[in-house]
Amino acid sequence: RLTLAIESSCDETAVAIIDVDGKLLANQVSTQIDFHARFGGVVPEIASRKHVEVMVGVVDAALEEATAALGLDGGVLEPSELAAVSVTQGPGLVGALVVGVAFAKGLSLAAKIPLIVVNHLEGHLFANLLTEPDLKPPFIFTLVSGGHTMLVHVRAWGDYEVLGETLDDAVGETFDKVAKALGLGYPGGPIISRLAETGNPRAIDFPRAMMHSHDFRFSLSGLKTAVVTYIEQEVAAGRTLNLHDLAASFEAAVFDVQFKKAWEAIKLTGVQDYCLGGGVAANPHLRQMLTEKLGRRGIRVILPPQGACTDNAAMIAEVARRKLERGEFASLDVDADPNMTL
Ligand code: ATP
Ligand code: MG
Ligand code: FE
Numbered sequence: 001r002l003t004l005a006i007e008s009s010c011d012e013t014a015v016a017i018i019d020v021d022g023k024l025l026a027n028q029v030s031t032q033i034d035f036h037a038r039f040g041g042v043v044p045e046i047a048s049r050k051h052v053e054v055m056v057g058v059v060d061a062a063l064e065e066a067t068a069a070l071g072l073d074g075g076v077l078e079p080s081e082l083a084a085v086s087v088t089q090g091p092g093l094v095g096a097l098v099v100g101v102a103f104a105k106g107l108s109l110a111a112k113i114p115l116i117v118v119n120h121l122e123g124h125l126f127a128n129l130l131t132e133p134d135l136k137p138p139f140i141f142t143l144v145s146g147g148h149t150m151l152v153h154v155r156a157w158g159d160y161e162v163l164g165e166t167l168d169d170a171v172g173e174t175f176d177k178v179a180k181a182l183g184l185g186y187p188g189g190p191i192i193s194r195l196a197e198t199g200n201p202r203a204i205d206f207p208r209a210m211m212h213s214h215d216f217r218f219s220l221s222g223l224k225t226a227v228v229t230y231i232e233q234e235v236a237a238g239r240t241l242n243l244h245d246l247a248a249s250f251e252a253a254v255f256d257v258q259f260k261k262a263w264e265a266i267k268l269t270g271v272q273d274y275c276l277g278g279g280v281a282a283n284p285h286l287r288q289m290l291t292e293k294l295g296r297r298g299i300r301v302i303l304p305p306q307g308a309c310t311d312n313a314a315m316i317a318e319v320a321r322r323k324l325e326r327g328e329f330a331s332l333d334v335d336a337d338p339n340m341t342l
Helices: 032-037 044-070 096-110 119-125 169-182 188-196 221-236 243-269 284-296 316-325
Strands: 002-005 013-017 023-030 084-090 115-119 139-142 149-156 159-165 273-277 300-302
Touching: 002 044, 002 096, 002 316, 013 044, 013 149, 013 316, 023 044, 023 316, 032 044, 044 096, 084 096, 084 119, 084 316, 096 115, 115 119, 115 300, 115 316, 119 139, 119 149, 119 273, 119 316, 139 243, 149 243, 169 221, 169 243, 188 243, 188 284, 221 243, 243 284, 284 300
Parallel strands: 002 084, 084 115, 139 273, 273 300
Antiparallel strands: 002 013, 013 023, 139 149, 149 159
């Protein structure tokens, strides 16, 4: 009972294969970062074209990886031996999503296996199940990705109460914009987090927007402006920037607000467990800080494996295998939906 999962919502072409018990048999990610980096961000037309170019190869590589993992002899696993094919339906770039959805429909038809569609954001949440398969609601979940910043009360699987979102930029987007302003490259998250390792988080007092707003909404565009203004002032004054201190202080401003609101949401709902997801969840300082601070308050903190925070198909497969168990299939006239939410 194997499920193949395809993820193509942004600039990663990813394919995973999982068995019905949650054993991951293949996990392939082909990233397009090098093709987008010179433009300082993801170029949608390039993303779609690259997905088309590599999709078949990534699917084949996943089938080969699963064949080896199962120790099968007598040839590579065939799509018709799969129990289902699943794919990210949205949210994401429409042209990128369409490539995955069309491919999955074709595979479903040709191999005569059912089609399952998955919400990418639910995928980021389910990445936590790769770490803790027994995780059970209710709990609080923070999604911090390239396109989303959301605090969610997961009351039951599929029952998501969004407590608050960003009013402007997402956390990952802010990392990317700050790195771009500094001319450091794309994506900004990993670059800034490496610089921050040896920086002083108290060196520069950047604003903690909405910290005391007594709600669960976030605002990040002001922080981005504050960082850019700080850089301009330092340059105008002829001082050399300490990029390490800048990166560490920027991270501290973002993460202080994340902790405060997560803790308030936990107190409000009375839950015992807390989860994180999305590309920014790969940040070691955020992981360590939340584990320590919430742990000290008696909360169990679950984090996705570091490599399953940015886009991947293993997290899509985790959602899909449960839909397979429930028989929750999609019809072949289903379309990509770039505006899905939780
Ligand atoms: P969404 O999931 O909202 O549709 P996305 O799929 O484009 O958006 P993800 O792949 O989940 O976003 O995350 C990518 C983001 O994660 C980028 O903005 C990137 O800078 C950020 N990121 C990756 N690693 C780190 C890190 N170590 N620290 C901070 N941010 C990081
Ligand atoms: Mg990406
Ligand atoms: Fe994502």
